[in-house]
Amino acid sequence: MLSKAKIKYILSLQKKKVRIKEQAFVVEGEKIAAEVLNQNYFKVHSIYATEIWINNNKTIANQYKTKLTTILPKELKKISTLKSPKEILLIIKTPNNTPLVKNIQNSFNLVLENIQDPGNLGTIIRIADWFGIPNIFCSEGCVDVYNSKVIQASMGSFLRVKIQYVPIEKLFLRNPSMTIYGAVLGGQNVNKTDLKDTGFLLIGNEGKGLSKNIQKHINHPITIPKTGSAESLNAAVATGILCAFFKL
Template sequence: MISTKWAKQIKSLQLKKYRKAEQQFIVEGEKAVLEVLASGWQVPALFATERFLQQHPTAIQAAQLVQPCSPDDLVKVGTFNSNDAALAVVAIPSWPAFQTTPGQWTLVLDSINDPGNLGTIIRVADWYGIQQILCSADTADCYNPKVIAAAKGSFLRVKLHYLNLPEVLTRTHLPVYGAYLGGENVHQLALSEPGGFIVLGNEANGISQQVGQCISRKITIPAFGDAESLNVGIAAAVISDNLKRLSTLS
């Protein structure tokens, strides 16, 4: 059983202001919890079913507190509709200050509001070996439970920095590519160098005017049908795939 104190703590961590105050967040589900236990990140508390505890006796040693509970307990305090494994309370890590790396790509998110989209983009970045994402202050919180669920463990390997985007982009000497409905065909780009920034805009409004002033090259994914637009997570994957491919050829 999960104590009243911990139940309140877990519930509070579903809100951004308490995550920020406590510097903690929650991870749910067997696979994601196992990944975080193996990551070296600090895990102040682990709540898990007897089955999970018996199957993973070595992994659970990474948690400071381990408490058995039922699947119903996990569902009551968490965000999943079903969870027969575990829930971990995890300390938010401190990343080094953002620095650009020549030859590497960085995704830049300008007001991405949907947590599911952000989680998908984090997973895409991890797939393509993109290790850093720059986010505007109003982009969804990367420790939102919906983001963590959608990222599928990739949040452990991709560093997100919430910064003033124009300030960062106006100082860089690397190319800044912006995703627009009109621009250079991403399939046929000639890259000036194998790396830079890839800017993706808000789901409804695209790249803001202020950030748009920092774009050095507008790019687009050519359409072959009649769809009005692509989901930003899908667009992130298509653009990342093409730019990574092209950068290996340049």
């Protein structure tokens, strides 16, 4: 049975400032739950699950029994942000320390400037995870990674890809020898470019692209040539295409 106060608390975690204050965020659904409950880096604060989930996951439910509240489907509906709630909702603690980003110099890193659509950020995290890209650097203007829609769109990939919010100009200045690839109009055809497997790949905002201040740091502008008529590609799709050319 869920109290009104508890429902209110869980729903309040949809707000970034509450997430920061409480150092917690929400994850939903059986698939992502299975991944979260199978790792140790992100600590589980509490679990709200239906009888169905508990019956299907007896071992793990027993292992987490002190943190588990059994709820009715109609109660899940009250705390869920999904159209079709999926048997389980978890509250996860935000890691205390920003995850360490190692080997910047020796790896291929994504850098996002002001990606604002939560679905896009989540999908980009999933792309990074697919291609084994270890680090994503987000400008402060990007949507919060612990936003529920980001977490859901990432499909559990937020557990594996290290995401840091940084002033991206400083990041470039601290790593002056690294190649900075930037997705711009009028760059080199990505399929006809010599792509290194280390460096930064810089992706801009959905509507505005990369800001002028950031563009001037690019030493290798690249482009997905348009052979048709659309004005632009979705930011996550463009990121996926570029990563594929780097990684395949």
